[in-house]
Amino acid sequence: MAKKHHLSAVVNGEPVEFLCEARQSLLEVLRDVLHLTGAKEGCNNGNCGACTVLLDGLPVNSCLVLAVEADGCRITTVEGLADATHLHPLQQCFLEDAALQCGVCTPGFLVAAKALLDKNPNPSEQEIRFELANNLCRCTGYDKIVRAVQHAAARLREART
Amino acid sequence: MKEFEYAAAASVDEAVSLLAAHGPRAKILSGGTDILVQLREGLREADLVLDVKRIPELTALEFDSARGLLLGAATPCYRIYEHEQVKRAYPALADAARIIGGWQIQTRASVGGNLCNSSPAADTIPALIAHAAVCHIAGPDGRRSVRAAEFCTAPGKNVLGRGELLVALEFPPPVPRSGARYLRFIPRNEMDIAVAGAGVWVRLDPTGQQIEEARIGLAAVAPTPLEATEVAAWLAGRPATPESFAEAGRMAQAIARPITDMRGTAEYRRHLVAVLTRRALADAVGRARGVG
Ligand SMILES: Cc1cc2nc3c(=O)[nH]c(=O)nc-3n(C[C@H](O)[C@H](O)[C@H](O)COP(=O)(O)OP(=O)(O)OC[C@H]3O[C@@H](n4cnc5c(N)ncnc54)[C@H](O)[C@@H]3O)c2cc1C
Ligand code: FES
Ligand code: FES
Numbered sequence: 001m002a003k004k005h006h007l008s009a010v011v012n013g014e015p016v017e018f019l020c021e022a023r024q025s026l027l028e029v030l031r032d033v034l035h036l037t038g039a040k041e042g043c044n045n046g047n048c049g050a051c052t053v054l055l056d057g058l059p060v061n062s063c064l065v066l067a068v069e070a071d072g073c074r075i076t077t078v079e080g081l082a083d084a085t086h087l088h089p090l091q092q093c094f095l096e097d098a099a100l101q102c103g104v105c106t107p108g109f110l111v112a113a114k115a116l117l118d119k120n121p122n123p124s125e126q127e128i129r130f131e132l133a134n135n136l137c138r139c140t141g142y143d144k145i146v147r148a149v150q151h152a153a154a155r156l157r158e159a160r161t
Numbered sequence: 162m163k164e165f166e167y168a169a170a171a172s173v174d175e176a177v178s179l180l181a182a183h184g185p186r187a188k189i190l191s192g193g194t195d196i197l198v199q200l201r202e203g204l205r206e207a208d209l210v211l212d213v214k215r216i217p218e219l220t221a222l223e224f225d226s227a228r229g230l231l232l233g234a235a236t237p238c239y240r241i242y243e244h245e246q247v248k249r250a251y252p253a254l255a256d257a258a259r260i261i262g263g264w265q266i267q268t269r270a271s272v273g274g275n276l277c278n279s280s281p282a283a284d285t286i287p288a289l290i291a292h293a294a295v296c297h298i299a300g301p302d303g304r305r306s307v308r309a310a311e312f313c314t315a316p317g318k319n320v321l322g323r324g325e326l327l328v329a330l331e332f333p334p335p336v337p338r339s340g341a342r343y344l345r346f347i348p349r350n351e352m353d354i355a356v357a358g359a360g361v362w363v364r365l366d367p368t369g370q371q372i373e374e375a376r377i378g379l380a381a382v383a384p385t386p387l388e389a390t391e392v393a394a395w396l397a398g399r400p401a402t403p404e405s406f407a408e409a410g411r412m413a414q415a416i417a418r419p420i421t422d423m424r425g426t427a428e429y430r431r432h433l434v435a436v437l438t439r440r441a442l443a444d445a446v447g448r449a450r451g452v453g
Contacts, residue, residue, distance in 0.1 A: 002164045022167035022210065025197075045198050047352070049265055058239070058268040064197050065269070066190075068167045069212060112265065133351035134263025 007071045011036070012080030020067045026060075027051045029067035030077060038078035038107045042136070049135035052108035053077045059115040061134070078107035081114060089159070090114060090152040099148035101139035109135050113149045121157055125150070162201050169212040173299050173328055176213055180324045181301050183209045189326055190214075191235040192269035194262065195278045218328055219273070224250065230332040234273025239264070241272070251332055252448055253288040253341035253360045260284060260345065263352055273327045279313045279385070280354075282424075286313065286386035287360030288343045290378025294332050300325030310378065313385040339364040340448030342441040345380065346433050356425040357381045359413070359437035363445045365401060372396050372405070372446070381424075382417035382434050389413050392438070401446045403439075410439035 004019040011034060020029045027044075030036045030053065042048035044063045051062040054076035081088035090110050093099070100106045109132065116123060116131045123131070128146050137145060170176035180187050186208035190196055199205040213219045214235050221233035222240050224247050232241070238258035242248055248255040254272070261270050261284055275285045276296070289309035296307045301324045309330065313319050321327065345358035358380030364373050375396040377389035392412045399405040419430035 003166070005167070021164070023162040023164055023200075025162075044201065046194055046262065046266060049263070052265055055268075059265045060268050061265045064193055064266075066167065066193065066197070066210070068169075069190075069193070069214070115264075130351065131264050134265040 005068050005071075007068065009070055009073050009075055011075045012077060018067075022066065022068055024067050025063050026053070026055075026065040026067045026070050026075075027062035030062060030075075033067075036077050036079050039111075040104050040107055042104060042108075047134075047136065048105070049108040049112060049132075050105055052111045052135065054111060054115055057115070057118070059112045076111065076114075078110050081110060088114070088152075089155045090117070090149070093148040093152040093155065094145075097144055097148040097151055099140060099144040105135060105137040105139075109137070109145055113152070116149070117153050117156060121160075122153060123149070162197075163203075163206060165200075165207045166209045167212065168209060169215045171215055173216060173218055173326070176211060176216060176326055177299055177301060177324065179209065179211055180326065183211075185323065187211050189277070191219075191271040191274040191277075192237055192266075194266050194270040195274060213326065221329065222247070225334070226250070227334055229334040230330075232272060232330045232332070234277075234327040234329055235271045236273075238267040238270050238272065242267075250335035251288075251292050251341065253291045253343040253362060253445075254285065254332075256343040257284040257288040257360065260351070272330060276309065276312055276330075277319060277321065277327055279315075279317050279319045281313075281316055281383060281385055282355045282358070282381040283386065284343065284345060284355060284358060284380065287358050287378030287380045288341070289330065289360075290386065290388050291341050291343070291360040291362035291376050292332050293362075293376060294330045296330055297328045298325050299328050304328075306331075310386075310388040316384055336364055338367070338369065338449050340445040340450070342444040342448065344437045344441045344444070346437060354424065355381050357419070357430045357433035357437055359434065359441045361438065361441040361445045363396070363401070363442065363449055365446065365449045369450050370401055372399050372401050375442075377409075377413065377438065379413060379417065379434055379438070382419040382430050384418075387416065389416060389438075391416060396442075403443065406439045406442040406446075409442055410435035410437075413438040 040050035042050035188207040219235040294309040341362040343360040345355035347353035414435040
């Protein structure tokens with residue numbers, strides 16, 4: 001049996017402690033140990049972005065982070081976007097604007113888009129396409145995703161004023 | 162992934178002694194965007210994965226306009242292009258840091274990891290050559306320094322000896338009337354490995370019309386990133402005109418020794434290296450003149 005590491009982190013605002021092996025990725029631990037199955041495994045090599053989570057506020061591919069590296073960090077997954085009663089404006093706009101089909105890419109897009117709107121509340125189409133280039137979608141052709149992000153950005157700006 | 166032990170060193174000395182204790186079965190982990198993929202795919206094996214991101218020296222980013230830039234080997238790429246002064250002082254480095262993978266890669270991937278992975282197509286290495294970066298290395302016999310242009314020795318190979326690690330990259334302070342640019346060609350808009358790349362740095366004379374000094378690094382046209390010293394020497398004293406840039410492009414083409422692989426043919430790479438060198442020179446001169 002491989003040695004288990006005892007780690008603590010703050011996941012979606014909740015302090016959690018867990019055990020894992022050194023070789024386990026953050027994605028594996030989120031899904032298989034913490035049972036947060038929102039982040040998806042698309043490629044397991046950093047190309048598709050379906051596993052995107054925020055690590056201390058920054059988007060990372062959780063398949064390319066060892067869980068042991070996240071000791072003491074703040075982690076936000078797609079499960080952390082909505083509050084108890086309301087979807088996040090990004091989630092609401094993805095639904096209203098039909099920005100998903102099969103949905104496998106959606107958690108990654110939502111989390112990466114949240115990070116983008118946190119740093120740039122009014123991104124241009126080009127900025128959205130550039131910053132979300134590490135998120136692949138095989139279904140939608142991207143246009144509806146880009147529009148949903150712009151739509152959510154506008155809603156968030158309105159809510160702030 | 163196969164089983165391995167994990168350790169996060171707190172200091173360079175601790176990292177050096179852990180490397181000495183474990184020998185070649187220890188693998189250094191910076192951002193992990195190369196090594197974790199390689200371990201998972203079985204291309205490499207490790208008994209110990211040694212995380213160096215908790216060593217303050219390795220995640221430093223210290224800029225001073227008189228002293229230059231000290232960049233920790235494990236500092237992630239995003240910190241380079243988000244630092245306005247660093248971006249202005251070392252624009253080719255910022256260009257390269259901004260196009261490695263996508264945002265999720267740039268929050269992890271380091272310039273040190275890009276250099277130590279030593280791919281001929283690595284995007285930051287031509288920029289390191291253009292900006293005259295020096296590599297600071299620590300190992301069982303103490304510290305030493307090597308020019309970034311001399312770091313890579315073959316595809317995936319470099320000058321690091323047994324038990325050595327890269328600590329930091331040091332860049333000379335910015336000089337007036339200088340500019341730099343890194344350009345690569347990929348068939349997509351983002352998220353691909355360079356078919357060819359060119360990083361250039363120029364310093365202009367006081368009139369802004371003549372090149373006084375230049376440095377050029379080329380990617381993916383030889384077994385290692387290539388320092389185009391002949392081309393740089395030829396450019397010194399030439400007028401900063403499209404004709405000079407085009408001739409420099411032809412000279413870069415002549416020293417390129419590309420291969421044919423899945424990303425492109427040797428002939429295509431020779432074509433690209435001339436175009437990229439010419440365009441990067443034009444952009445670098447524009448930046449040196451304070452436009453663009
Ligand atoms: C989806 C994706 C897209 C990518 N796109 C690009 C791209 O556009 N351009 C490009 O050039 N690369 C690209 N890469 C490759 C990779 O992201 C870069 O090479 C990156 O800079 C590696 O840095 P890292 O910190 O993640 O290195 P790691 O993976 O942590 O390390 C890389 C290698 O260097 C060794 N090493 C790391 N730090 C040290 C040290 N301090 N001393 C000694 N050895 C050390 C490691 O043991 C390993 O062998 C991409 C990778 C992925 C997964
Ligand atoms: S599963 Fe992590 S990037 Fe595809
Ligand atoms: S909706 Fe199917 S991959 Fe994007």
